Amino acid sequence: MGENRVLGAAFVAMAMFFVAPDAIGNADADDAPFRLGAPPKIGMVLYSQRSDGGWISSFDLARKQMEQDLGQPIDYYNNVESDSVRVIAATERLIAQGSNIIIGTSYNYSAPFAYLADRHPNIAFLNGGGVTNGRNLQSFYGRAFDSQYLCGMIAGAMSKKGKLGFVAAFDVPVVVQSLNGFTLGARQSKPEATVDVRFTNAWADPNAEQNVTLDLIDAGADVIGGNVDTPRPQVVAQARGVFATGHNRDLIQHAPKATLCSSVWYWARYLTPTIRAIAAGTWKPEPDVAIPDFKDGPSDIVINRDLVPKDIYDRVMIERMAIINGKNIFEGPLKNNKGVVVVAKGKALSTAEIYETTWHVEGVVTPKIPTQPAN
8 A cells, every 4th residue: 555655656746747857967056064854764776686796786785885884774675777657666665664865876867866856855865877966966976987997908908909899888978988998098008909899778788798799709809898787798708718897896706717807886985974974964965966086986996816917907006096196097189089189188178078978089999880789
């Protein structure tokens, strides 16, 4: 009965609400810190299964870490995909159970969370990968382009032919920044390296990822990078005797003979102090998506020391420290893959500009016809 009431309310909400999410910044002008009306109780809405091996697994690991850091259990619902009615229903259920800090995990939650934040002004909302913001809503992400750059350095150094592949979900900015970072890193190690990219048109489609990985290997790639949600590319790479790099979480366990490194998310690095600020009454959401710097943010790299030689490891660690100290990997001169200078010498892209990038850096080879996901 309770669930039916929640779902009914969600359908009313859908009828009243749906507009596309605003662009990155839409925060309320009220400058006062947000304050909870009760002791903090956290709830999470997970986009897919906790065991997806990628994006959601990284949030589930953060949930467990936060339970230790904050000394309280965290309620959650998982496998709540992008259907807005389901997102609203699951969130309303958590709120009815007492949660007053809600953590979301998807770009596709952007519009439902904007509605829910307006509907519940005394609830704090945090959404990983989202783009909507407000006086009680903060979308957040991390500098995956930096950790992908470091993985690209390793991939380029370990590639014998300088021909790499990249399994990408969509040709959209949040993926393009990782692809570009990976390519810049590969060309840091091998200046003539190329990165052949294929798009699966899905965040998590193991069959499509397998087909794309095989296509890239058959086309000559001897190291496979990527930005998708499952470890299938690494498993396929191992089966075919080539190297790979991982994304979202440490994927060495899935393919220890192939996975050189992984660009990983440690979401608790951002979420734990943010939740403490909410509890203390000092939290003020930023007007744009929160993207913490590499030093304190959720993005980092894990390296497989059994596969990566010490000299390469040491060089990557030196570059990692340079990024921590403020190095911008998108400093000019930079050309796109059509040979046009897009960042002049002496200039550098801001974090917001990197986040909105749609062009591909020099060295990226894009397919003439986008790869379609397998049936």
